[in-house]
Amino acid sequence: MAHPAWRPSADLATLRLRAELLARIRAFFAARRVLEVETPALSAAAITEPNLASFSTVYTGPGSRYGQMLYLHTSPEFPMKRLLAAGSGCIYQIARVFRDGEAGRRHNPEFTLLEWYRVGFDHHRLMDEVAELATALLAGRLALAAPERLSYCELFQRHLDLNPHQASVVDLAACAGARGVPIPPGMPADDANPWLDLLLTHCIEPRLGAGRLTFVHDYLASQAALARLRPGDPPIGERFELYLNGVELANGFHELGDAGEQRRRFEAENAARRALGLPVMPVDENLLAALEAGLPDCAGVALGFDRLVMLAAGKAFIQDVIAFPVNIA
Amino acid sequence: MATYSTNEFKSGLKIMLDGDPYAIVENEFVKPGKGQAFNRVKVRNLKTGRTIERTFKSGDTAEGADVVDVELQYLYNDGEYWHFMDQQSYEQLTADAAAVGDAAKWLKEEAICQVTLWNGVPLSVAAPNFVIMTIVETDPGVRGDTSGGGGKPATLETGAVVRVPLFVQSGEVIKVDTRTGEYVSRVKE
Known part of the structure; x- marks a missing residue:
C-alpha cells in the first residue's frame, strides 16, 4: 500500500503568511468601509460560460424529496450582485470557489477568490484600488516597478505586431506558426478567441507583468464576459485583467447592469455549450430579476488569493501555498 | 490501443503523434481565467530520441502507443539483423541497426538486454549497464x-x-x- 500523504504540501511559514495576508485584506477593506459578506457556495443556477465547468451535487431533504441538482459556485459574482441591487453598498467576500477540470501548477479545482464591488467606480478607478491593495500586500516581499496599463489591442500589437480586433483566424494561425507555437489539433476555423488564447498563453503571458503590476483592459466584445460594452467601432468590453511575473492574478469588470443584454449573453453561451456538446446550465433568474430591479453603477474584481500568496512567498507551484491540494485532499 | 484524455497525461505516458510513438516528458496545464484551456507537453520521439513541444486543447485525446519494455536474450547477429529471444516464450525477435544503434558494440551473445517494443517490433535496445x-x-x-x-x-x-x-x-x-x-x-x- 502506498504511504498515505497526510502531511500538508505547504510549509508552516507559508500558511502563516496566508493568514497574515487575509488579516491585512480585511483591514484594508475595513478602513475603506467596504462590507464583508458571505453568499452561498451552492446554487440551483450556474455559470453558463463554456470555458468554466461547475461541480454539481444533489440536495435531498426538506423541500426537495426527490433530489435537486445544485451547483458549486465558480465565483460569488451572481449573489453579490443581488446584494448590490438590494442596496448593500460596496462589498467584498473571501470565498472558496470550485472549478472542475482545472489542476496544474497554477490551478487547483478549489481555490480562494477575493472578490469585491465598488459602487460608483468604473474599471479604471477599480484598477487603481487593485494596484493599491496588491502593492500594500506585496510590499517588502517583491520589488515592484510602477504599475502599467495597456489595452488588449496594445498588448497584441506590442508583443505580436497584430491587431486582435481585425486579425482573422488565418492571420492568427500564421502568427502562431511563425513563432513556433505548436498548433493543437481541432482548433476552430470560425472562432478567433481560442487562437487569441493560444497566442496569449504561449507567447505573451509568460513575459507579462515582469516585475510590475500589468493591467490589460478593454477586451474584445466577444471576450467581455460580464462587463458592459462601450459603444464604438469596434465596441469594447470594459473588462480588465491583472498580471504579475507571468501570473494572471485578477479579472475585473465595469459591471453589466442591463438585464436584457445579460439574458442574451447567457443564452448565447448556452447555445455555444450546446454546439460544443457541453451541458446547458440553468440560467440565474434571481440575478436577472435583481438586474431588472436595478444594479447600481459599479465595478467588480475577483483576485486569486492563492496566486497572490505564491507571488508573496516566491513559490512557483500553487501546491506550495495550499495545505492540502486536490491530489492529497 | 486505448486513447488518453489530456486529463490522463503524465510523464512517461506513451502516445502516438504523426505516426510515431512518443513518451510524455513534461505536461503543463495553462488556462486564461476566461478562456480556452490548453495542455502544453514536451514529448520525446521514441524512434529518434528528439524532444519536441506539442499543445492540446484540454479535454482532447491522443491515441496511446503500444510500447512496452521487455527483457530479451541476445542470440546473434546475421550481418544485417540482431536476433533476440524471449526466455519465457522462446519467441525470437529481430532488430535492425536503427533499433540497436550504439548498443551494438556492447552486445555479447546470451546477454540479457532491455528491448523496447512498439507494436511487438523492437524499437530500441539498451545494452546491460x-x-x-x-x-x-x-x-x-x-x-x-x-x-x-x-x-x-x-x-x-x-x-x-x-x-x-x-x-x-x-x-x-x-x-x-x-x-x-x-x-x-x-x-x-
Missing part, C-alpha cells in the same frame, strides 16, 4: 605501472574500444560501464 568482456588487443603496458594513470585503448571481443589502465593486458577480462563506455575493473575468470 555493465558488461564483462575479454580484451582481444591492446599495447603491452609499462612494467610496474599499477596506477592506471593515462591509460591506453583496448579492443574488446565485440569490437568496442575502451580506455584501460596501462597494466591491463590482452587476454584479460574486464568490466565496462556501457552508459559511459568506461573501464570499471579487471575481472578474475
Whole structure:
C-alpha cells in the first residue's frame, strides 16, 4: 500500500503568511468601509460560460424529496450582485470557489477568490484600488516597478505586431506558426478567441507583468464576459485583467447592469455549450430579476488569493501555498 | 490501443503523434481565467530520441502507443539483423541497426538486454549497464605501472574500444560501464 500523504504540501511559514495576508485584506477593506459578506457556495443556477465547468451535487431533504441538482459556485459574482441591487453598498467576500477540470501548477479545482464591488467606480478607478491593495500586500516581499496599463489591442500589437480586433483566424494561425507555437489539433476555423488564447498563453503571458503590476483592459466584445460594452467601432468590453511575473492574478469588470443584454449573453453561451456538446446550465433568474430591479453603477474584481500568496512567498507551484491540494485532499 | 484524455497525461505516458510513438516528458496545464484551456507537453520521439513541444486543447485525446519494455536474450547477429529471444516464450525477435544503434558494440551473445517494443517490433535496445568482456588487443603496458594513470585503448571481443589502465593486458577480462563506455575493473575468470 502506498504511504498515505497526510502531511500538508505547504510549509508552516507559508500558511502563516496566508493568514497574515487575509488579516491585512480585511483591514484594508475595513478602513475603506467596504462590507464583508458571505453568499452561498451552492446554487440551483450556474455559470453558463463554456470555458468554466461547475461541480454539481444533489440536495435531498426538506423541500426537495426527490433530489435537486445544485451547483458549486465558480465565483460569488451572481449573489453579490443581488446584494448590490438590494442596496448593500460596496462589498467584498473571501470565498472558496470550485472549478472542475482545472489542476496544474497554477490551478487547483478549489481555490480562494477575493472578490469585491465598488459602487460608483468604473474599471479604471477599480484598477487603481487593485494596484493599491496588491502593492500594500506585496510590499517588502517583491520589488515592484510602477504599475502599467495597456489595452488588449496594445498588448497584441506590442508583443505580436497584430491587431486582435481585425486579425482573422488565418492571420492568427500564421502568427502562431511563425513563432513556433505548436498548433493543437481541432482548433476552430470560425472562432478567433481560442487562437487569441493560444497566442496569449504561449507567447505573451509568460513575459507579462515582469516585475510590475500589468493591467490589460478593454477586451474584445466577444471576450467581455460580464462587463458592459462601450459603444464604438469596434465596441469594447470594459473588462480588465491583472498580471504579475507571468501570473494572471485578477479579472475585473465595469459591471453589466442591463438585464436584457445579460439574458442574451447567457443564452448565447448556452447555445455555444450546446454546439460544443457541453451541458446547458440553468440560467440565474434571481440575478436577472435583481438586474431588472436595478444594479447600481459599479465595478467588480475577483483576485486569486492563492496566486497572490505564491507571488508573496516566491513559490512557483500553487501546491506550495495550499495545505492540502486536490491530489492529497 | 486505448486513447488518453489530456486529463490522463503524465510523464512517461506513451502516445502516438504523426505516426510515431512518443513518451510524455513534461505536461503543463495553462488556462486564461476566461478562456480556452490548453495542455502544453514536451514529448520525446521514441524512434529518434528528439524532444519536441506539442499543445492540446484540454479535454482532447491522443491515441496511446503500444510500447512496452521487455527483457530479451541476445542470440546473434546475421550481418544485417540482431536476433533476440524471449526466455519465457522462446519467441525470437529481430532488430535492425536503427533499433540497436550504439548498443551494438556492447552486445555479447546470451546477454540479457532491455528491448523496447512498439507494436511487438523492437524499437530500441539498451545494452546491460555493465558488461564483462575479454580484451582481444591492446599495447603491452609499462612494467610496474599499477596506477592506471593515462591509460591506453583496448579492443574488446565485440569490437568496442575502451580506455584501460596501462597494466591491463590482452587476454584479460574486464568490466565496462556501457552508459559511459568506461573501464570499471579487471575481472578474475
